[in-house]
Amino acid sequence: MKTQIKRAVLLGGSALIVLLSGFGIFTGMRGMLKDIRQWEADNILYFYSENIKLQLHGSLNEADLLAQSALILGTEDPQWLDIAAASLMENPAVKQVYLFEGDTLVRALPQASEKVQEGKKLKDFSYAYTLAKVVKELVIEGPVVEMHHVPQSVFLFLQPFTQQGAYLGLVVVALDSDYVLEQFSFDYFQNAGYDYELWRVDQQTGRKEIVISSNAEMDFSQAAKTNFYLPTEWNLSIQPVDGWISPRQNMLVAAVTLAEMLLLGLLLAAFVQLQNKNRKLRKIAVHDPGTGLYNRTGFCQKLDLWLRQSSAPVQLFYLVFEGYDQTAQLMGPEQENTVLKGLYPRLNAYIQSPFLAGRLSAGNLVVAIRDEMDAQQREDFARGLSLELMLKVRIMETKKFLTAQVQHALCTLEPAQDQLEVLIRKYYLRSGNLSPIHSLTQKIQRLIQGQNGIVFDEDADLEILELSKALNQYRKKAEQMAYSDPAFKVGNRMKYQRDVNVLIQYDKRRRFRLYCIDICSFSQYNELFSADVGDKILREVILRLSRVFGSNLYRINGDVFLGIQQSSENQEQLSQQLHELLSRPVTTGKASLNLEVRIAVCSYPQHGSTPENLLDRVQAALRHAKQTNLPTVIYNSKLDQLLRTETEILHQLQARILDQTLEVWYQPLRDLPTKQYLAAEALVRLPDLKGGYYSAAQVVALAERSQMVEQLGDYVLVQACLYMKHQGKALGLQRMSVNLSVQQLLINGSAEHLLTLIKSCGIDLSLITLEITESVLIQSLEQASATLEQLRKAGIRIALDDFGVGYSSLNYLSNLTVDVIKIDRSLTKQILTSSKQYTLLKAIVEMAAVNHLSVVAEGIETEEEKQMIEELGVQYIQGYFYSKPKRAEELNEFLSEQNRKKFQSEQNRKKFQ
The missing domain is CATH 3.30.70.270 (Reverse transcriptase/Diguanylate cyclase domain)
Known part of the structure; x- marks a missing residue:
């Protein structure tokens, strides 16, 4: 009984499905046919409406040419319209032509009747006239019967003419309505089996006005429609004469639907049989x-x-x-x-x-x-x-x-x-x-990710045990290579970062201090003795520092060390202890050397929360110690301000170089034999935000640390060369000196780069003197010599700046690849009080003369210094005694005044001869 009921329900459901499917097929096919017919109608409408717009704006728009003529000929003498429209008026379809100047009718063809007289205003005509003036483009209105003495229905073509967007006037051409509608060829729609209706919206009343219709009784509510604007709204509707679906198409759809219903019924019957078989198979398949x-x-x-x-x-x-x-x-x-x-x-x-x-x-x-x-x-x-x-x-x-x-x-x-x-x-x-293999794999993955404390444990399996031992040995060797200084077996920068991260992650509340120790003038030991002596000094320093910092000691640069101290010992006391520890002489061979160090200190978390922050802070404190010559500097808020100042300097420097507003000043050099100013030195000046200037030494040092010095040096060199080309040479300058940084000197191809820059400015290479500091030359003598020699051969003079500061030796004056030596202020200021310094300076001048080197004395500020320097035979003086650094325009005035005095002196001398 249940089986029969299920079968009856299944058969009834299948029949319902067939009927619903048939209805869906019938409805869907009719919809598809209707969509196809409507798509066809939409395409016809699109192209037909485009054709209408083209005709209205093109072939039928006789007003456009007259409007262009009006723009050229003007409206002061409107009688030109009679000639211009003569051929147009021969066309019987043209009923009237108007010419308006502004809002006033100035000419009407044919001659105005009593009702339409020249001088009438736009407001006396229909709204379309005012609309054309407002929109300043072609307005088409029709069919209308408003041409007062022309009773026929016409289309108005109202074409304004403008100049630079300003309305000047209006040309109106009235064409017979039947003629216009005839051009649209509406017969095409009836030939294609469509009824049509063209209508527009009256702009004043808003009512629908039918222009032409093929069947006045037809309901076009279901028609295909399109609209266009002239600029008033026009609408065109078309609809198949026999409806969107013809009787023949309805019969065809019904036949197809019946066939598909029959096929669906057969498929459903086969599907039911298949389901019965599958049901039996599934009962067998689940066990x-x-x-x-x-x-x-x-x-x-x-x-x-x-x-x-x-x-x-x-x-x-x-x-x-x-x-x-x-x-x-x-x-x-x-x-x-x-x-x-x-x-x-x-x-x-x-x-x-x-x-x-x-x-x-x-x-x-x-x-x-x-x-x-x-x-x-x-x-x-x-x-x-x-x-x-x-x-x-x-x-x-x-x-x-x-x-x-x-x-x-x-x-x-x-x-x-x-x-x-x-x-x-x-x-x-x-x-x-x-699995032990899985466990080992997981540990290796964590080790690759940088986790610390990974241990490869022992295992009962002998092979796994041997593998664990090998992995432990390899890990220790890899860590030693990655985190150890290869020359001195002490921690490196990477180990410092890892150890500090471990300290912070283990306990963020734990306090510790970071000490940075720098050996002063360490490179002189390598230069005076040998690299082996330098290495022995470093090993002794590491040994002594290890007593304080143990395994928390790191070498982060050649002679710079970091130490981490976790005890609560006073930082000033520990710094003093370090000074005392390192001040004891270091004995190497027969030499006993006294070291001088500078120490910087910062604290976690007060001065930084990451290894990078702490390192930045302690290095800033170390730089401050070097600049101020202090033995110990503890990082504080003042250094915070210093860092902010340095950041602002770099920002201003980069911005001013980019927009070419960085100032270059010039300090003239006095030639003592001729008593003339024959040379000048270019000096960078960066304005601060308080009306003054940042220290030039600070600006250059920051540029060197921030990899901007090459960009800065190129800028100053170009500005100095351009000054010499346009002004300096004409004012009597024979040389322009420009400072050269060690970074500019030692990069590959630096000589070619500098020569190209100077030549691009269009001046002779012999006008330029490049200055390098003595310390840079001595420390990089081998690397710099080839570059300097290439520059000298090209015609550029080389000057050795800051001569006499720490490295000076009369023995190498004859071997220097330079043309000029500049005596540092620290030496010249002592000649009045120290006989030794006076003797040294005299020896330098004499040795320079023997080697055909020019000598410049820097920093001369008093008459006494000037006289003594002159007596020693120095050729050039540079200092405040004669002139401070000046802006370019100030130097121009200064040199002009000196030239004027020289000229007067020569004139006076000739007068008394």
């Missing part, structure tokens, strides 16, 4: 033939049904008999069949609650139990289930036991298939995590 349990599909379907039928909790257990595949091959099919057939009875005997059991593959089972359990009860049940299902098999007369490993979970309302996959994945993840 495992070997055990009688559900297979994977059947288990998931049954579990989903359980979860939908009741909200009672369901526990899920996944069992794996590891090694089952190999064991099954050995025990044979008969014994395996016996084992498999016994699984369900054993489950049924052990499990008291309702349960489902399935076999997923050879040795994998899944069990779902409808019972309430907590985590511990699930663990106990899983352990008991594993023991209950222990498989005892006999292989080669030997008993072997297979125990199931169990993974368990509480079921949720999610699909059973998803939950089963999650449970299986958890089992294999847990199983994989127990």
Whole structure:
């Protein structure tokens, strides 16, 4: 009985589906045919409306040419219209031509009647006239009957003429309405099987005004429509004469629909038969033939049904008999069949609650139990289930036991298939995590990511144990290479960053201090002795500092060290202790050397929260110690301000170089033999934000540290060269000196670059003197010599600046690749008070003369200094005694005044001769 009811319901449902499908097909095909016809109509309308607009703006717009003529000929004498429109008036379709100057009618053709007289205003005509004036473009209005002495219906073409957007006047041409409509060829629509209607919206009343219609009785509400603006709104509607779907098309659609309904009915019948067969096959397919349990599909379907039928909790257990595949091959099919057939009875005997059991593959089972359990009860049940299902098999007369490993979970309302996959994945993840190879792999991955404290533990497996030992040894060697200074076996910058990160991550509240120690003038030991002596000094320094900092000592630069101190010892006292520790003489060979160091200190977290921040702060303090010649500097708020100032200097410097507003000043040099100013030195001047200027030395030092010095040096060199070209040479200057940084000197191709810059300014190379400091030359003598020699051969003079500061030696004057030496102020200011300094300066001048070197004395400020320098035979004086650095325009005035005085002196001398 139930089967018959199901069959009747199925047949009734199939019939309903066929009917609904037929209705849908019939409706859909009619809609498709209608859409095709409407698409065709829309295309016709688009092209037809475009054609109408083209004709109205083109071939029918006789007013456009007259408007252009009016713009050229003007309206003061409008009689030109009679000649210009003569041929136009011969056309019978042209009923009237008007010419307006501004708002006033100044000419009408044919001659105005009594009702339309020249001098009438725009407001006396229809709204279209005023609209054309407002929109300043062609307005087409029609059909209208408003030409007062022309009773016919006409189309008005109102064409304004303008100049630079200003309205000047209006040309109006009236064409016969029938003539205009005839040009539109509306017969095309009827020939194509369409009724049509052209209408427009009256601008004053807003009403629909039909211009022409093929069928006045036709309802065009369902018609295809398009509209266009002239600028008033026009509308064109078309509609098939026999409707959007013809009777013939309706009959064709009905025939196709019946055929498709018949085919669908046959398909449904075949589908029902196929479903019946599949239903029988599915009943067979949900069970495992070997055990009688559900297979994977059947288990998931049954579990989903359980979860939908009741909200009672369901526990899920996944069992794996590891090694089952190999064991099954050995025990044979008969014994395996016996084992498999016994699984369900054993489950049924052990499990008291309702349960489902399935076999997923050879040795994998899944069990779902409808019972309430907590985590511990699930663990106990899983352990008991594993023991209950222990498989005892006999292989080669030997008993072997297979125990199931169990993974368990509480079921949720999610699909059973998803939950089963999650449970299986958890089992294999847990199983994989127990593998020693997996554990080693995880540790290596963490080591690659930069984690610290990774230890490769010992293992019971001898091979794994040997691998762990090898990995530990390799890790220690790799860390030593990455974090250790290769020459002195002390921590490097990377180790400093790692150690500080560890300290901060371990306890962010822990306080510690960072000490930066710099050996003053260390490079002189390498120059005066050898690199081996320098290395011995560094090893001794490292040994002494290790007593204070232990393993927290790092070498971050050639002679710069960092130390981390975690104790609460006073920082001033520890700094003093370090000075005392390092001030004891260092003995190397027969030499006993006294070291001088500078120390900078900053604190965590007061001065920084990262290794990078702390290093920036302590290096800023060290720079301040060098600049102020202080033995110890502790970072504070003043240095914060110094850093902000340095940031502002770099920002201003970069901006002014880019926009070419950085100032270059010039200090003239007095030639003592001729008593003339024959040379000048270019000096950079960067304005601060307070009306003054930053220290030039600070600006250059910051540029060097920030990799901007090459950009700065190029800028100053170009400005100085241009000054010499345009002004300096004409004012009597024979040389322009420009300072050269060590970074500019030592980069590859620096000579070619500098020569190209100077030549690009269009001046002779012999006019330029490049100045380098003595310390730079001595420290980089071998690298710099080739570059300097290339520049000298090209014609540029080389000057050695700051001569006499720490490195001066009369022995190498003859070997210097320079043309000029500039005596530093620190030497010249002592000649009045120190006989030794006077003797030294005299010797330098004499040695320079022997080697054909020019000598410049810097920093001369008093008459006494000037006289003594002059007596020594120095050629040039540079200092405030004669002139401070000046802007270019100030130097021009200064040199002009000096030239004027020289000229007067010569004139006076000639007068008395």
